[in-house]
Amino acid sequence: MKTIYQSNAVTADVVEQCIADYNSKDQYQTSTMNKAQPGKSLMLLHNLCEQIVGHTLNYQSGNFYKHTLPYLPHTDYRVQQSNTINVVVPLHYTKSLPHLIIFDQRWEQDSLTWCMQYPVQYFEINIGVKGAPYEYPVANLTGQEIDPDLYTMHLSMYPKRYLHGLSGTAYAFEPGSIMIFDNRHIHCTGSFTGEKLGISLRFSMP
Numbered sequence: 001m002k003t004i005y006q007s008n009a010v011t012a013d014v015v016e017q018c019i020a021d022y023n024s025k026d027q028y029q030t031s032t033m034n035k036a037q038p039g040k041s042l043m044l045l046h047n048l049c050e051q052i053v054g055h056t057l058n059y060q061s062g063n064f065y066k067h068t069l070p071y072l073p074h075t076d077y078r079v080q081q082s083n084t085i086n087v088v089v090p091l092h093y094t095k096s097l098p099h100l101i102i103f104d105q106r107w108e109q110d111s112l113t114w115c116m117q118y119p120v121q122y123f124e125i126n127i128g129v130k131g132a133p134y135e136y137p138v139a140n141l142t143g144q145e146i147d148p149d150l151y152t153m154h155l156s157m158y159p160k161r162y163l164h165g166l167s168g169t170a171y172a173f174e175p176g177s178i179m180i181f182d183n184r185h186i187h188c189t190g191s192f193t194g195e196k197l198g199i200s201l202r203f204s205m206p
Contacts, residue, residue, distance in 0.1 A: 001053075001084075001085070001180075001181070001182050003102055003169070003171075003179065003180070003181040003182075003185075004052060004053070004178075004179070004180040004181070005171050005177065005178075005179050005180075006052065006177060006178050007172075007174060007176065007177045008176050008177070009048070009052065009176070009177060009178040010045070010048065010089055010175075010176050010177070010178055011176070012176065014044050014045070014048075015089075015091055015092075015175050015176060017040070017041070017044055018041040018044065018045075018064075018089070018091055018199060019091050019092060019197065021038070021039045021040055021041045021064075022036060022041075022064045022066070022091070022197065022199075024039070025037075025039075025064075033065050033066070033067040033071065034064075034065070034066040034067065035063045035064060035065050035066075036063060036064045037062070037063060037064075038062045038063065038064060038199055038201065041064075041199055042059060042062065042201065045087070045089060045199070045201060046059065046201075048178070049085075049087050049178075049180065049201065049203065052178065052180060053085065053180060055205055056205070056206055057085060057203035057204070057205060058203055058204045058205070058206055059201065059202075059203055060078075060081045060082075060083035060202045060203060060204055061078075061081070061083060061202045062199065062200055062201035062202055063199070063200060064091075064197065064198070064199050065197070065198055065199070065200065066195065066196070066197040067189075067195070067196065068194065068195050068196075070157060070188065070189040070190065070191055070192065071188055071189040072113050072114060072115060072116060072118075072188055073103070073113070073114045073116070073132075073133060073166075073186050073187070073188040074111065074112060074113040074114065074126055074186065074187065074188065075106075075107045075111045075112060075126075075183060075184055075185070075186055075187070076111050076126070076183040076200070076202055077107070077108075077109075077110065077111055077183050077184045078110055078111060079109070079110055081202075081204060082204040082205075083183065083202040083203060083204050084182050084183060084184060084204065084205070085180065085181075085182070085183070085202065085203040085204065085205065086180070086181055086182070086183035086187075086200060086201075086202050087178065087179070087180050087200065087201040087202070087203065088100060088178070088179040088180075088181075088198055088199075088200050089177075089178050089179075089198060089199045089200075089201075090173040090174055090175050090176075090177055090196070090197075090198045091175055091197045091198050091199060092175060092195075092196070092197040093173060093175070093192070093194060093195065093196040093197070094194035094195045094196075095192070095193045095194025095195075096192045096193045096194060097172060097173065097174065097192070098173035098189060098190060098192035098196045099154055099170040099171060099172055099173055099189075099190035099192070100170070100171045100173055100179060100187060100188075100189065100190070101150070101154055101155065101168055101169070101170050101171075101187060101188050101189070101190050102168055102169055102171065102179075102181050102185055102186075102187045103133075103166050103167065103168035103185055103186040103187060103188075104140055104166075104167045104168050104185070105133060105138045105139060105140045105141055105165070105166055105167070105168075105185070105186050106138065106139040106140060106182075106184045106185050106186070107133075107136070107138055107139070107184060107186060108139060108184055110127070111125065111126040111127070112126060112127050112128075112129050112136075113126040113127070113128045113129070114129055114131065114132055114133050114136075114186075115128050115129065115130060115131070116131070116132055116158050116159075116162050117158065117159055117162060131162075132161075132162040132163070132164070133165065133166060133186055134164045134165040134166070138165070138186070141165035141166070142165050142166070142167050143165055144164075144165065145160065145163075145164060146160065146163040146164065146165075146166050146167065147167060150167075150168065150170060151163060153170070153190075154170050154190030154191055155188075155190060155191065156191060157191050166186070168186075168187075170190055173192075173196060173198065183202060
């Protein structure tokens with residue numbers, strides 16, 4: 001599916017209820033990214049997602065996430081779940097406006113996280129792998145350097161050579177907006193300062 005980005009799609013009241021849902025949790029998963037299950041936020045957002053997509057959606061998985069460091073390039077697709085629809089709802093940020101970078105390139109197998117110039121990390125669901133996407137059989141690689149403006153504005157935390165073959169679009173992580181995309185597409189957080197809180201919901205189509 002083509003990426004859908006809508007601003008002002010989620011009312012301020014729903015955003016506040018989702019934030020309250022996150023703050024009501026007793027504990028959070030992982031130290032670098034505080035994750036939690038969506039709880040009642042799923043009920044608040046499920047119908048809206050179906051209205052925007054124009055299709056019935058079966059919920060497969062999801063989580064809140066709160067972090068201060070950009071998240072590495074990764075995918076969220078699981079073959080057994082067929083959870084191709086990823087919905088990202090920004091809830092809050094401090095300091096600089098973050099962006100979600102959705103690349104045109106796809107990884108058709110179970111989810112991976114490319115650890116880039118860093119040591120390989122362990123993730124509970126995604127498999128952390130060494131190096132960059134262009135070193136793997138990723139679909140639609142361009143064979144060219146990444147766009148210099150996209151790199152300079154959002155991805156300069158990585159050596160440019162690690163982004164070879166990638167192209168994509170930066171979407172503003174603005175509370176009230178919603179982003180819906182095929183989660184076989186590689187995506188990551190752009191550079192930012194401060195803290196950001198969002199929720200990601202993953203669906204399959206019956």
